[in-house]
Amino acid sequence: MPLNELLQRLVSLTPGQKSFLSVYLDLRPNRIGKKLYPVFLKTRLREISSLLPARAAEQSLCNQDIKRIQKYLETELDPAWKGIAIFACAADDLFLPIPMPLFPENDVTLSSIPQLFSLVRHKALYQTHAVVEANSRQARLFLIRLGTLSKQINLSWENKHSTRFGRMGWSLPRFQRHLQEHRKQRGKEIVENVKKLILREKPEYLFLAAEEEMEAELKKQLPASLIKKMVPLSVLDLHAPDHKLLSTAAEVLRAISKEKAETFSKYILEEAEPLGRATSGTEATLSALQNHQIERMVFDARFKATGWGCPGCNSLGIGGVPRSCPYCQATIFPSNLREKILSKAQSQGVDLFFTENFSPLLKAGGVAALLKYKTLKKTTGHYIARREKGYPM
């Protein structure tokens, strides 16, 4: 299932007073091969369980989640994964492990909504993509789905004539025609396999590391729909091992999405916001989000926001926690607004972008949004809040 569908499932769960466990684990072993996450996880889960009232239904549900997480990690963990995000909520019969292509910071949170930011900020790496390495003697084809290697094909050919016997006494033009014919045949074989392996998966990108002549040959033979998605990995040594090839492609994928997000941020801050078609900063953006005005949104990975949430009327507000809700007088609680904003945006189907330490956006508050339509009046006042029925806090 693509990441977006998994996220939609996580943000569209039935409302109600529930507790989600959100677990992020760095699965790397240390220098002597020992994995560090089990100790961290055990300590943190024990702390969380002890905070809940003993023998209450909430504690029993939380303990079910804890057991399920531990069992999964002991028996089903794929050793190829670098990190994992797990979302569990026994009250909703939800258990969702998602591999992470980068090492996350170890973290376990029990909260009223799944903590998605650390996962979603890497969403670019979850785009389906293909990586092809090709030279005149061999080719490797990979399909990466949901951040992990899903299919692989290796092809190799023997160069009988040219390697052992030189040109076999042929004239140079004849020998070159012969090589060209080889390349054409091999290119054809690669393209057939590319079609078989990836065409149906609709990849967003096809990363190609190839010898110059082979690249030209593949460009002649690949379908136009794939040529459009082709990105050359020109700096790469063609004999690089598989994992190096795939991590280079992932780095390029990350750089492409980072650049897109930066361009988008600049557009918002320099052009759209002065025209009233965008917002920047937590307060104005939260207000627009609660009014369902946002079309696309950009966060910096370093964005943080704290505030409060009212369980009575579902209002959200930034800054310090007032004594009671200014709208319904209910008791209100401090809230991680970064997670609330992201979750709300995801549930509204807003298109999300992420920059990484991009100072123009950070200076503007770390978050900005392009609006569906122009705003006539800017919201003012200390609290940005709005009543919304049926959406869990």
Ligand SMILES: [Zn+2]
């Ligand atoms: Zn309220």
